[in-house]
Amino acid sequence: MxxxxxxxxxxxxxxxxxxxxxxxxxxxxxxxxxxxxxxxxxxxxxxxxxxxxxxxxxxxxxxxxxxxxxxxxxxGSGIPLMGKVYAIGLMWVSIVFSCYLVPIVWARGFMLISAVLVTVYIVRQKTLRKS
Incomplete structure (x- = not known):
């Protein structure tokens, strides 16, 4: 080959x-x-x-x-539970802070929609179980 x-x-x-x-x-x-x-x-x-x-x-x-x-x-093992919690939690803290700083309505909407989609994606991923 x-x-x-x-x-x-x-x-x-x-x-x-x-x-x-x-x-x-x-x-x-x-x-x-x-x-x-x-x-x-x-x-x-x-x-x-x-x-x-x-x-x-x-x-x-x-x-x-x-x-x-x-x-x-x-x-296909998945994402560790604490990794999911850490990623989602910090993402939302930064998105909310960014929405506070950015006065443009469409930009806030884009950030919030992106955060929701990423959250759904992360939650739907298989959770890695410690062996």
């Missing part, structure tokens, strides 16, 4: 690497800032690295801090 990475144009591989590293950066920031979703950024990074650099993909998936976010999601 051909190496799928070898068939990609070099420029595309570089673009995927840049997007991958930007996503890793945003994912790490998202661990501390609830407005940025960590798992989707790390999943995007993993997808970009899988298509551009097996070495970086392996590094990310096996990383002691970042890897579990990806592995638990990909293998």
């Amino acid at each position: 051909d190496n799928p990475i070898g068939n990609r144009p070099l420029m595309l591989r570089y673009v995927l690497l840049i997007i991958g590293w930007l996503s890793v950066t945003l994912g790490v920031i998202g661990i501390f800032l609830p407005v940025l979703p960590t798992t989707p950024f790390l999943l995007l990074a993993a997808a970009c690295f899988a298509r551009s650099s097996p070495r970086f993909y392996q590094w990310l998936v096996e990383h002691p801090r970042l890897g579990p976010w990806i592995r638990d999601y990909l293998d």
Whole structure:
């Protein structure tokens, strides 16, 4: 079987690497800032690295801090209960604070609708049980 990475144009591989590293950066920031979703950024990074650099993909998936976010999601284990509570709670605190600071009605509506949708998404995800 051909190496799928070898068939990609070099420029595309570089673009995927840049997007991958930007996503890793945003994912790490998202661990501390609830407005940025960590798992989707790390999943995007993993997808970009899988298509551009097996070495970086392996590094990310096996990383002691970042890897579990990806592995638990990909293998269907779910999201830890405290992770759900933390993500939803901090997201709502930041959204309410942002709505207080932003006087534009449509922006407030967008933030609130986004928060509701993200909350529903997180709640509907399988909860990871500790073994």
